[in-house]
Amino acid sequence: MAATDVFVAIVFYLVAATMILAGASMVLxxxxxxxxxWLVLTLAGxxxxxxxxxxxxxxxxxxxxxxxxxxILMLFAIMLTPNQxxxxxxxxxxxRISAALTALAVFGISVFVMLSHRWxxxxxxxxxxxxxxxxxxxxxxxxxxxxxxxLLLTAGMIGAIVIAREE
Amino acid sequence: xNVLASIPPPLGSVLILVLGTLVILLLTGRLSNSPTILAxxxxxxxxxxxxxxxGGDALTRVxxxxxxxxxxxxxxxxxxxxLHNSTQRPEVAALILLGSTGAIxxxxxxxxxxxxLGLETLSLSAAxxxxxxxxxxxxxxxxxxxxxxxxxxxxxxxxxxLLLLATGSFAWPRPGVVDPTYSYIWTIGVLLIGLGxxxxxxxxxxxxxxxxxxxxxxxxxxxxxxxxxxxAAVVALARLAAGAAVPMAPILIGIGLVSIIWxxxxxxxxxxxxxxxxxxxxxNAGLMALAxxxxxxxxxxxxxxxxxxxxxxxxxxxxxxxRGTGPLPFGEVxxxxxxxxxxxxxxxxxxxxxxxPPTPGFWAKLAILDASWSALGFxxxxxxxxxxxxxxxxxxxxxxxxxxxxxxHVSSAPAPAVWFAGAAVVVLGLAPGFAYAVARLAIGG
Amino acid sequence: MALAPIGLQHFLVLGTILFCIGMYGALSRSNAVxxxxxxxxxxxxxxxxxVAFAKFIDTPQELAGQVFAIFIMTVAAAEAAVxxxxxxxxxxxxxxxxxxxxxxxxx
Numbered sequence: 001m002a003a004t005d006v007f008v009a010i011v012f013y014l015v016a017a018t019m020i021l022a023g024a025s026m027v028l029x030x031x032x033x034x035x036x037x038w039l040v041l042t043l044a045g046x047x048x049x050x051x052x053x054x055x056x057x058x059x060x061x062x063x064x065x066x067x068x069x070x071x072i073l074m075l076f077a078i079m080l081t082p083n084q085x086x087x088x089x090x091x092x093x094x095x096r097i098s099a100a101l102t103a104l105a106v107f108g109i110s111v112f113v114m115l116s117h118r119w120x121x122x123x124x125x126x127x128x129x130x131x132x133x134x135x136x137x138x139x140x141x142x143x144x145x146x147x148x149x150x151l152l153l154t155a156g157m158i159g160a161i162v163i164a165r166e167e
Numbered sequence: 168x169n170v171l172a173s174i175p176p177p178l179g180s181v182l183i184l185v186l187g188t189l190v191i192l193l194l195t196g197r198l199s200n201s202p203t204i205l206a207x208x209x210x211x212x213x214x215x216x217x218x219x220x221x222g223g224d225a226l227t228r229v230x231x232x233x234x235x236x237x238x239x240x241x242x243x244x245x246x247x248x249x250l251h252n253s254t255q256r257p258e259v260a261a262l263i264l265l266g267s268t269g270a271i272x273x274x275x276x277x278x279x280x281x282x283x284l285g286l287e288t289l290s291l292s293a294a295x296x297x298x299x300x301x302x303x304x305x306x307x308x309x310x311x312x313x314x315x316x317x318x319x320x321x322x323x324x325x326x327x328x329l330l331l332l333a334t335g336s337f338a339w340p341r342p343g344v345v346d347p348t349y350s351y352i353w354t355i356g357v358l359l360i361g362l363g364x365x366x367x368x369x370x371x372x373x374x375x376x377x378x379x380x381x382x383x384x385x386x387x388x389x390x391x392x393x394x395x396x397x398x399a400a401v402v403a404l405a406r407l408a409a410g411a412a413v414p415m416a417p418i419l420i421g422i423g424l425v426s427i428i429w430x431x432x433x434x435x436x437x438x439x440x441x442x443x444x445x446x447x448x449x450x451n452a453g454l455m456a457l458a459x460x461x462x463x464x465x466x467x468x469x470x471x472x473x474x475x476x477x478x479x480x481x482x483x484x485x486x487x488x489x490r491g492t493g494p495l496p497f498g499e500v501x502x503x504x505x506x507x508x509x510x511x512x513x514x515x516x517x518x519x520x521x522x523x524p525p526t527p528g529f530w531a532k533l534a535i536l537d538a539s540w541s542a543l544g545f546x547x548x549x550x551x552x553x554x555x556x557x558x559x560x561x562x563x564x565x566x567x568x569x570x571x572x573x574x575x576h577v578s579s580a581p582a583p584a585v586w587f588a589g590a591a592v593v594v595l596g597l598a599p600g601f602a603y604a605v606a607r608l609a610i611g612g
Numbered sequence: 613m614a615l616a617p618i619g620l621q622h623f624l625v626l627g628t629i630l631f632c633i634g635m636y637g638a639l640s641r642s643n644a645v646x647x648x649x650x651x652x653x654x655x656x657x658x659x660x661x662x663v664a665f666a667k668f669i670d671t672p673q674e675l676a677g678q679v680f681a682i683f684i685m686t687v688a689a690a691e692a693a694v695x696x697x698x699x700x701x702x703x704x705x706x707x708x709x710x711x712x713x714x715x716x717x718x719x
Contacts, residue, residue, distance in 0.1 A: 005617045012618045016626050023630055023653060027637035032645055039649050042630070046656050049623065053667045055678050058659075058685075065685055070652065070692045077645055077696040081703045084643060084710070099639030107632040114624040118348065121620060122670040130666075134678055142679050144178075148272055148284040149686045151185065155265040155288050156690030158192070159295030162258045164697040280683065287687050291694050298698055303705045310644070310698050314711075317651050317691055318638065324655070324684055328662055331680060335671035 008052060019045035032078045032085045040071050057131040177275035179219025180231050181268050187212025188264045195257040202246035202256050209242035209260045213267065223275075225608035230274035230402045233474055236591065237394035238267040240481040243584035244387025247489045249301040259299060263391055266292030270399035273367075279327055279360065280337040282403060286323070286367065289399065290316040293380070293392040300385035300492045308379035315376035316366065323363025329356030340410040357411045358418065364407065367400035370452045371426040381445040385492050387584065390484025393448065394477040401455055401473040405466040405610065408459050419460035424547060426453025427554035434561045440495040443561055444483060447520065450554050451476055457551060458535045461542035463610050468534040471606035475519075475531040475595055482588035483516035500568040510572035512585040517569070519592055521562035522555055527592060530599035623664035631657035644699045644709040648692065655688045 019042050026038035043066045050059035078085060138146050190208055191198060198205040213235050220231035241263045245256055265288060272285025294316060298309030331337060333345055333353035345353045362373070369377035377396075381389050408415040430450030437443035455476075458469035486509040487495065495503065505513070519528035532555045539548045595602055634657060637650030659681040666677030703709050 008618050012622060016622075019626070020629055020633070023633040026653065027633055027641070027646075027650060032643060035646060035649060039653060042653060043656060046660055049626070049660055050663060052618070053623065053660075053663045055663045055666070055681070058663060058678060058681055061682070061685060065689055066652075066656070070689055073692055073696055074645065074649060074652075077699055080700050081645070081709050084645075084703070084708065096640045099636050102639060103632040103636040106635060107628060110628045110631075111625060113352070114628065115621060117352070119620060119668070120670050121668055126667045126674075130675060130678060134675055134682075137675055137679055138682070141673070142280070144277075145280045145284055145683060148281050148288065149683055151265060151268055152284055152288045152291065152690050153686060154188070155262060155269070155292045155295075156693050158258055158261060158265075159291055159298075160693040160697040162252075162255050162262075163295060163298050163694070163701050165252070165255075280680070284683065284687070287690070291690060294694060294698070298701065306698065306701055306705060310702055313695055313698055314644075314647060317648075317695065320687070320691075321651060321654050321658075324687075325658055328658055328665075328677075328680065331662075331671075331676055332665060332669070335676070336673055337676070 011048070012052060015045045015048045019049075033075070036071060036074050036078060039074075040067055043067055043071065054126050054128065054130055056129045057134055176219045176221075176223030176227050177231065177271055179222075180216040180235075180271055183212055183215040183219070184264050184268045184271070187215070188261045188268075191257050191261045191264070198257040198260075199254045205257055205260050206242055206245050209245065209264060210239060212264060213238045213242060216267070216271075225605055226402065226406075226610075227275050229470060229474065229605055229609045230398060231271055233398035233477060234267050234270045234274070234395050236478060236588075237270075237391050237398065237481060238263055240394070240485055240584045240588050241387055241391030243587060244390075244485060244488045248387050249385040249489070249492050250299050251301050251305075252299075255299060259296065259388070262292045262296055263388075266296065266391070266395055270395040273399040274402035278337040279330065279339060283320075283323055283327055283363070286363065286399070286403075287320055289367070289396060290320065293396065296388040296392055297380045297384035300383065300388065302492055304383040305385065305492055308376075308383035312376035312380040315373065319363050319366035319373060322359045326356040326359025326361075326363065329353070330360065332356075339406055342410065342412070354414045357407065357414050361404065361407055361415055361418065364400050364403045365422070365456070367396040368404065368452045368455065369396075369449060370422050370456050371429055371449070372422075374426075374449050378445050378449070381448060382442045382494075383492060385488075386441075386484045386490070387488040390481050390488075393484075394481050397452070397455075397473055398477055401459070401469055402609075404456075404459050405470060408466065409463070409610075412462075416460040416462075419456045420543065420547065423453045423455070423457030423460065424550050426450065426456060427550055429453075431554045431557045435557065437561070438496055438498075440497065440500065440565055441487070442494065443564075444480070444520075447558065447561065448480070450558070451520075454532070454535050454551060454554065457543075457547065458538050461538045465535075465538035465542055467603070467607040467610040468538040470609055471534050471599075471603045472531040474602055474606065475527045475592075475599075478588060478591045478595060479516050479519045479528055482512050482585065482592050483520070485582070485584035485588050486510070486513035486516065488584065497565050497568075500565045501571055503572075505569075505572050506582070507573050508582050508585055510569045512582075512589050514566060514569045514573065515589060515592060517562045517566060519596070521559045523559075525596060527595035527599055527602075530596075530603070534603060620664055620668040623668075624661060627657045627661035627664065629657075630654075630660065642711050644702070644711055645696070647711065648695045648699070652688060652692065655684055659684055 022038045022041040029035040047059045047062040217235045269285045269288030276282040294313040333349035366373045433446035455469045458465040519526035522528045522532045634650045634653030641647050662677040662680045
């Protein structure tokens with residue numbers, strides 16, 4: 001194994017373990033503020049994974065959009081609902097058990113499919129920074145979805161403003 | 168000139184709708200005090216959006232015209248919509264235009280990534296439109312609608328990912344292009360995408376959110392949400408089923424039968440017009456899903472049915488608009504003081520929904536039963552027939568009170584939306600063959 | 613396993629674990645914001661899987677997985693904004709955002 005492979009492996013396992021622990025703490029935490037902060041940690045881990053996957057643009061966007069914007073929005077929402085922060089935040093036990101069973105079933109099936117399938121793997125994994133090609137693709141092949149996404153954001157923005165505005 | 172000619176027809180419609188949205192958003196401050204001008208701008212941009220679609224193929228024409236009709240009724244009802252905050256009418260109009268855009272994109276998009284984004288635009292606009300109704304019930308209905316929409320969209324996204332993996336592109340599924348080793352991944356992907364589309368149709372497992380939204384939203388806005396979603400969902404599901412009949416058709420038939428039974432029993436148990444209409448929509452969605460699983464003939468019948476159903480339901484909601492977001496119990500219909508026009512409109516809509524012969528609803532049900540008979544044989548068709556006949560039992564319950572109201576002399580405020588939707592239903596009742604021919608052309612059969 | 617270089621399967625398993633954690637949260641949380649947080653985690657897990665595909669799998673359209681991830685991110689942002697606005701308005705009316713309490717349509 002080359003030195004970079006060892007380095008990548010160390011980073012991957014450290015970050016992946018952190019993400020899984022933080023994700024589990026996120027769904028189990030009683031306090032909503034803590035829950036949101038655990039999710040911030042998980043989403044930052046996703047950004048590191050993007051770096052390992054040579055998706056440089058996505059890594060930066062992940063930090064800006066998720067960690068910087070969406071999570072701030074979530075924290076605002078939690079702060080604006082003051083007496084709801086620290087309630088027993090899980091559903092009754094029967095619902096929790098059925099949720100856990102569903103999640104385990106999905107996990108089992110997906111992992112089985114993913115590990116047993118013979119993927120059509122590339123000879124050389126994508127390696128160079130991909131931002132430039134991504135930008136060209138968004139402005140050529142994917143220009144229509146790109147424009148429709150702008151309509152989606154407009155609808156979301158108008159909607160959020162009109163619903164949350166107090167008279 | 169050349170540039171204009173080279174824009175594909177659905178895109179032309181989308182551009183005009185976006186232009187209308189921009190005009191309304193830029194003039195929000197002025198328009199919030201003049202609802203008539205606001206509705207005029209909205210109506211003009213919707214009519215304008217119908218024009219480029221005329222140059223397109225039959226599928227484009229059907230989807231754009233259906234969505235435009237839904238948008239027109241919604242827009243005509245904006246000045247009288249029961250909003251929590253009545254200064255927000257311009258935003259409501261803008262969201263109707265954006266929602267129509269999303270529905271058109273979902274129905275006519277050339278690849279699935281755009282279709283998914285169109286669906287989400289429609290979902291978000293719909294949730295917000297429901298939420299803006301007066302009182303606490305619309306808001307809570309919108310919340311449930313939104314959460315289910317988010318979850319089913321996550322399923323759609325997952326399915327789209329699997330499809331990307333199996334075929335390497337976002338194209339609509341086509342038979343015979345998938346590598347055999349990827350075929351089960353492709354199948355699961357197609358089914359998950361179908362699930363995401365089916366949420367907009369409100370069939371059996373995915374109905375709690377839509378049910379609440381149709382029951383509790385402001386009538387005009389709920390009618391728009393329902394109509395636009397159903398047209399787009401049926402066209403999108405028809406395209407999906409055309410390309411991937413193998414996993415889709417049996418599932419659609421099964422879901423359709425369960426929905427017919429569930430929706431019929433649900434509607435029979437109701438004591439209130441709006442909730443009865445909401446439950447019965449599940450039974451009707453079941454009929455459409457059943458037809459979508461019956462080959463090209465069935466898909467044409469489903470498109471024919473959805474066009475007629477949507478116009479009828481728009482008429483019903485337009486007739487109930489302006490009376491608030493609360494329930495309308497069967498016993499209190501007479502005391503409601505609906506004007507003669509509205510009572511007549513609601514009567515016509517209920518007769519057509521029940522499938523009484525000269526009304527268009529009769530022809531629509533007949534087309535579906537015919538397709539189901541030739542594709543599936545006796546038993547499934549029997550379930551559909553019983554579901555259709557049971558409609559008479561629940562749809563016609565408020566009818567005596569409504570007929571009494573048409574003779575009462577309540578001063579009649581102008582109700583353009585009722586006139587528009589009523590005229591459309593009457594025309595379809597007179598010339599069902601024309602609509603059916605267009606639906607068949609749209610399917611390419 | 614520990615000595616194999618990090619490849620496609622590692623990212624797939626990680627993404628699946630995160631997706632299922634998020635799914636458990638979305639189904640078991642009773643706080644509405646908690647549900648929205650869990651849905652965000654699910655969408656991110658799908659993104660990790662998609663970007664891993666873009667790196668390792670041979671597809672006709674290069675980088676389609678990354679493009680897909682960008683669009684999911686866009687949708688997630690719009691969804692979060694609208695969802696939280698609805699949650700805050702519900703709170704103003706009912707002083708509760710417990711999912712079980714948001715159920716007055718039943719009567």
